[in-house]
């Protein structure tokens with residue numbers, strides 16, 4: 260018998276798809292990313308209307324120091340915390356719903372949180388920050404839960420329909436919010452929650468975001484269980500993970516982070532969708548490995564978008580939500596099309 | 604021992620598992636056979652707590668599967684379903700390593716890593732270990748799933764059609780592995796198989812199901828008879844003694 264064989268140019272060694280190193284997070288990746296982030300973060304501190312330079316700070320230019328400590332540093336911290344929080348929230352959500360297009364922006368979570376803030380403002384006044392946050396968390400949870408119930412009812416196979424339903428659901432809640440805000444003459448105030456913007460961040464006005472940071476960190480402790488939940492109910496039960504409990508834990512985590520971000524800086528649309536998707540496409544879905552990378556990438560992404568917003572019409576600012584929205588919509592479209600091509 | 608006591612499962616009006624009583628002794632390989640829709644997978648899912656029963660109870664070593672904490676059971680019993688769809692993108696090694704999760708909770712010891720490497724090696728997945736699951740063929744993926752479940756290193760292993768998608772050589776290797784687990788490590792292996800000859804060559808006991816009921820059960824030699832098989836499959840099957848095994852011939 261004659262053997263039919265195709266020899267390849269690599270000297271007879273079997274050719275493997277992709278290099279074995281692909282998808283590995285190496286220490287130098289994290290270190291490089293970290294250094295880049297620190298450099299950009301440092302640079303961002305000196306971008307703004309008021310003239311603040313490292314030189315001025317060293318020479319104790321008191322006006323510059325004031326701007327630096329009261330505005331620039333808080334703004335940077337807010338950017339980093341919100342960026343990490345929303346990206347990790349999106350990552351967790353995509354695992355517990357087993358759909359990579361479900362995120363706080365595509366499941367009615369942010370819209371529900373805004374409605375909650377409005378309700379709290381109507382009944383408790385605009386100064387009660389903790390009340391606003393608490394009510395926003397409850398609304399975000401309830402809204403997301405409702406969306407998941409709807410999702411379970413509609414058993415369709417197409418992954419892309421879920422976020423569309425979620426966006427519609429969010430739009431319905433958004434219109435309810437707008438209606439009541441209009442009635443109460445709060446439309447202007449509403450805009451501060453629905454459109455994320457870091458320009459109003461000052462010392463004393465962003466500290467709630469540390470809570471989002473803490474919850475993000477907590478998410479890391481659950482990383483393996485979220486990954487197992489992503490494998491589905493049967494695998495979870497087999498591995499001894501209480502599936503429903505871990506899904507609910509994830510939902511609470513997502514609701515808290517989203518509510519805090521909405522209350523303090525406003526909604527940053529699609530952030531929780533694009534960052535986790537970009538990271539998982541390259542690195543896979545093992546949360547223990549990719550959660551820190553997602554957090555770093557999210558922080559970096561928001562930082563860059565915010566700096567772009569500060570520079571593009573200098574000395575005026577474009578809200579970060581607009582920049583992220585424009586970039587995000589493009590990336591989202593690319594992801595959907597990519598997915599179409601892969602499944603087709 | 605697995606003790607199944609008057610277990611019933613209904614979907615609407617249809618009873619798919621009908622008052623089944625069965626005990627599976629500790630140690631050894633038990634094969635469950637039966638036609639499509641006989642209720643094999645449903646029964647296996649109930650035993651492995653993936654599905655609640657409507658009535659009756661299942662105990663494993665005296666632990667009621669419906670009430671025992673899932674984490675505790677996961678160190679004693681492992682299960683793989685007939686069909687598995689995994690949307691998370693994990694590498695083969697990551698997946699297999701998750702088999703150790705019930706024992707180590709994500710912090711893998713060197714013992715865990717040894718088990719992972721051994722399972723990956725046995726199922727000939729070493730070259731594929733860093734590939735994502737969605738980059739594997741159907742049979743390779745099935746081997747990865749089984750490797751994960753065996754990595755759990757539990758006393759009881761329940762596998763629903765583990766030979767799905769496997770070629771002949773890998774099927775035989777899989778069955779030999781299960782046999783060895785029972786012989787050398789006193790594991791209890793319960794599997795659903797469609798190929799009666801694999802059941803005949805590698806199992807100690809065969810359980811036959813039909814229309815939700817267990818209609819026959821016994822040691823392999825007794826069960827491999829034309830009369831029993833006709834009753835189970837409504838098909839005439841010649842049984843021959845070949846190289847020390849009872850082999851059913853039903854191809855023509």
Ligand SMILES: Nc1ncnc2c1ncn2[C@@H]1O[C@H](COP(=O)(O)OP(=O)(O)OP(=O)(O)O)[C@@H](O)[C@H]1O
Nearest residue numbers: 614619620637638639640641642643644645646685
């Ligand atoms: N979710 C469900 N709803 C309604 N009927 C179901 C459901 N799941 C299974 N059934 C029915 O229960 C019966 C038993 O199903 P089961 O999956 O246990 O069969 P099986 O013996 O494993 O068959 P196969 O050899 O094809 O895997 C079948 O008739 C099936 O149609």
Ligand SMILES: [Mg+2]
Nearest residue numbers: 643644645685
């Ligand atoms: Mg079945």
